[in-house]
Amino acid sequence: MRKIRQSRAEPRAATLARRASVLEAALECFTRSGIDATTIGDIQKAARCSVGSLYHHFGSKEGIAEELFIEGISRFNHGMVRRLKRCSSAEESVKAVVRFYCDWTTRNRALASYLHSRDIDFSEEARARLKTVYQRYIAEVFAWFAPFVAGGEMRALPADAYVPLISGPIQEYVRRWLSGHYERPPGAMKELFAQAAWNAVRAEGRSEE
Amino acid sequence: MRKIRQSRAEPRAATLARRASVLEAALECFTRSGIDATTIGDIQKAARCSVGSLYHHFGSKEGIAEELFIEGISRFNHGMVRRLKRCSSAEESVKAVVRFYCDWTTRNRALASYLHSRDIDFSEEARARLKTVYQRYIAEVFAWFAPFVAGGEMRALPADAYVPLISGPIQEYVRRWLSGHYERPPGAMKELFAQAAWNAVRAEGRSEE
DNA sequence: CGATTTACTAGAACAGCATTCTAGTTTCGA
DNA sequence: TCGAAACTAGAATGCTGTTCTAGTAAATCG
Numbered sequence: 001m002r003k004i005r006q007s008r009a010e011p012r013a014a015t016l017a018r019r020a021s022v023l024e025a026a027l028e029c030f031t032r033s034g035i036d037a038t039t040i041g042d043i044q045k046a047a048r049c050s051v052g053s054l055y056h057h058f059g060s061k062e063g064i065a066e067e068l069f070i071e072g073i074s075r076f077n078h079g080m081v082r083r084l085k086r087c088s089s090a091e092e093s094v095k096a097v098v099r100f101y102c103d104w105t106t107r108n109r110a111l112a113s114y115l116h117s118r119d120i121d122f123s124e125e126a127r128a129r130l131k132t133v134y135q136r137y138i139a140e141v142f143a144w145f146a147p148f149v150a151g152g153e154m155r156a157l158p159a160d161a162y163v164p165l166i167s168g169p170i171q172e173y174v175r176r177w178l179s180g181h182y183e184r185p186p187g188a189m190k191e192l193f194a195q196a197a198w199n200a201v202r203a204e205g206r207s208e209e
Numbered sequence: 210m211r212k213i214r215q216s217r218a219e220p221r222a223a224t225l226a227r228r229a230s231v232l233e234a235a236l237e238c239f240t241r242s243g244i245d246a247t248t249i250g251d252i253q254k255a256a257r258c259s260v261g262s263l264y265h266h267f268g269s270k271e272g273i274a275e276e277l278f279i280e281g282i283s284r285f286n287h288g289m290v291r292r293l294k295r296c297s298s299a300e301e302s303v304k305a306v307v308r309f310y311c312d313w314t315t316r317n318r319a320l321a322s323y324l325h326s327r328d329i330d331f332s333e334e335a336r337a338r339l340k341t342v343y344q345r346y347i348a349e350v351f352a353w354f355a356p357f358v359a360g361g362e363m364r365a366l367p368a369d370a371y372v373p374l375i376s377g378p379i380q381e382y383v384r385r386w387l388s389g390h391y392e393r394p395p396g397a398m399k400e401l402f403a404q405a406a407w408n409a410v411r412a413e414g415r416s417e418e
Numbered sequence: 419c420g421a422t423t424t425a426c427t428a429g430a431a432c433a434g435c436a437t438t439c440t441a442g443t444t445t446c447g448a
Numbered sequence: 449t450c451g452a453a454a455c456t457a458g459a460a461t462g463c464t465g466t467t468c469t470a471g472t473a474a475a476t477c478g
Contacts, residue, residue, distance in 0.1 A: 014474090015426075034330040036245070036271070040465060050428045051466085057426090061465065062245070118327050121243040127389075134390060160382065160391045161398060165405055169377035173369065180336070181343060182369045189370060196374055196409050223445090224455075249436060259457045260437085266455090270436065 019057055022047045023068050031110045035065060035117070066126040070133060072115045077137040079104055084141065090148035094201060095194040098170045102186045102193075105174050113178045138163075154201050166197040228266055231256045232277050240319045244274060244326070275335040279342060281324045286346040288313055293350065299357035303410060304403040307379045311395045311402075314383050322387045347372075363410050375406040 025046035029038035040061055044051055058064045083100045087093040105112040122130070145162070148154045157165070170193045176182045234255035238247040249270055253260055267273045292309045296302040314321040331339070354371070357363045366374075379402045385391045 018426090036330060039463085051430095052428050052468095053426070055466070117330060121245060121326060131390065157401070158393075158398070160385075160393065161401060163385075164378040164381040164398075164402070168379075168381035169373040169409075172373040172377035172380055176369075176372075181340065184367075184369065189367070189373075192366070192370055193373070200378075200405050200409065227455090248434085260459095261439095261457050262455070264437070 015057075018047075018049065018053065019067075022049065022054065022057065022064065023071065026064050026068055027110055027114060030065075030068075030114055062123065066122050066129075069115065069118075069122070070126065070129055072111050073130065074133055075111075076104060076115070077133070081137070081140050081144075084144050090145075090151075090153040091198050091202070093145065093148070094154075094166055094198045097166050098194040098197050099190055101167055101170050101174070102190045105178075106186055109178070112174070116175050116178055152203055155203055157201070162201065165200040169193050169196060224266070227256075227258065227262065228276075231258065231263065231266065231273065232280065235273050235277055236319055236323060239274075239277075239323055271332065275331050275338075278324065278327075278331070279335065279338055281320050282339065283342055284320075285313055285324070286342070290346070290349050290353075293353050299354075299360075299362040300407050300411070302354065302357070303363075303375055303407045306375050307403040307406050308399055310376055310379050310383070311399045314387075315395055318387070321383070325384050325387055361412055364412055366410070371410065374409040378402050378405060 022043065026038075026043050029042045029046055032038075033042070040051060040054060043061075043064065044054060047054075054064070058067060080097065080100050083096055084093055087096050142159070142162075145154065149156055170186065170189070173182065173189055173193065174186050177184075177186055231252065235247075235252050238251045238255055241247075242251070249260060249263060252270075252273065253263060256263075263273070267276060289306065289309050292305055293302055296305050351368070351371075354363065358365055379395065379398070382391065382398055382402065383395050386393075386395055
């Protein structure tokens with residue numbers, strides 16, 4: 001068993017359980033009444049713990065919100081990478097990104113809604129953590145796609161263009177769906193956007209077979 | 210001069226000026242310290258007015274945030290429609306959407322950042338107003354594009370697919386740029402995304418000339 | 419096993435801020 | 449010039465995030 005830091009032991013099982021239950025309770029409250037409107041008391045009641053406990057684990061209300069956000073993003077990222085690694089072609093991979101986005105969002109609607117609701121207004125520290133998480137994720141994804149670009153199956157583009165081109169449309173659709181502007185669930189658009197994503201980044205020249 | 214409601218007079222010039230100055234001050238504060246961290250006192254000081262005045266005009270802190278949001282969206286929408294109406298072809302129109310998004314965002318960075326930061330966590334009433342604003346806007350834009358679809362220059366797609374396909378990528382890029390994940394300003398991607406948007410919705414068959 | 423330290427919980431007390439309230443002042447129509 | 453409505457002001461209030469003190473359970477070590 002490796003120790004974290006010098007003399008710091010691993011967190012106990014009970015600790016992890018409590019943290020998880022708080023995050024779950026917080027998501028529930030945020031979803032029901034919005035972030036600003038939920039009070040520490042609300043979360044406390046929903047998680048069945050004391051104020052002291054909340055502050056011991058998270059430091060502040062914002063701390064809870066940040067943790068929930070970062071954990072949500074991480075979960076999404078891991079799922080995406082796992083899904084990608086089951087693909088065998090460029091086309092399948094690109095389409096898998098769109099499909100996974102669609103599926104995950106539909107399956108984790110409350111969390112997805114929370115993740116869409118804000119990505120600003122966090123502390124410097126949280127921003128930095130988020131950036132790290134994102135960069136590690138992007139590095140993994142790019143490592144996956146790099147061979148397809150090198151092999152001429154996908155267009156060579158500025159690095160920052162791929163994510164928006166592939167997942168921009170489905171993300172925008174989901175955002176509006178979550179906000180109640182669109183009626184039909186993302187699943188209805190899945191294949192349309194998957195094909196569009198592939199068209200946007202496939203190598204040119206070879207027209208549709 | 211038409212009257213609003215029964216006996217309600219038009220708002221005075223001074224009122225409009227004060228409201229505008231408050232919104233301006235609020236945006237400044239929100240940009241500097243984040244929405245949660247700015248206090249009513251901060252806005253009050255920045256706008257040089259009393260607490261009573263703030264509450265008279267906006268009802269609450271959230272009221273200020275909502276008003277700023279809705280007004281920002283409206284300004285963007287008007288600008289977009291105006292720009293669209295100067296276009297003469299389908300291709301020019303589609304590309305104009307992307308370019309305008311890019312230009313407006315760069316020109317109004319603080320406001321754009323605010324508009325991207327949240328679209329949830331508003332009161333029911335504000336949500337309803339937003340929905341109305343959005344639907345009116347969409348109706349105008351669709352009226353503009355409908356002839357191109359009918360004329361076979363653009364693909365016939367589910368109505369809800371056009372916005373994500375055309376502006377999803379640039380929007381996603383801008384979002385990440387505003388969050389500090391991307392270095393290069395949106396202008397650097399303008400033509401790339403404009404062309405991609407056109408490719409995504411142009412009628413098929415006629416390959417690139 | 420007992421002692422000592424550390425992780426964790428509890429809830430009362432505190433402090434700060436959003437909001438309300440009362441008392442005005444200014445503007446405008448008649 | 450008068451009356452009413454729009455608007456401003458800032459003190460008072462009450463809620464809520466946060467801190468603090470005092471504990472209890474769990475782990476570590478002799």
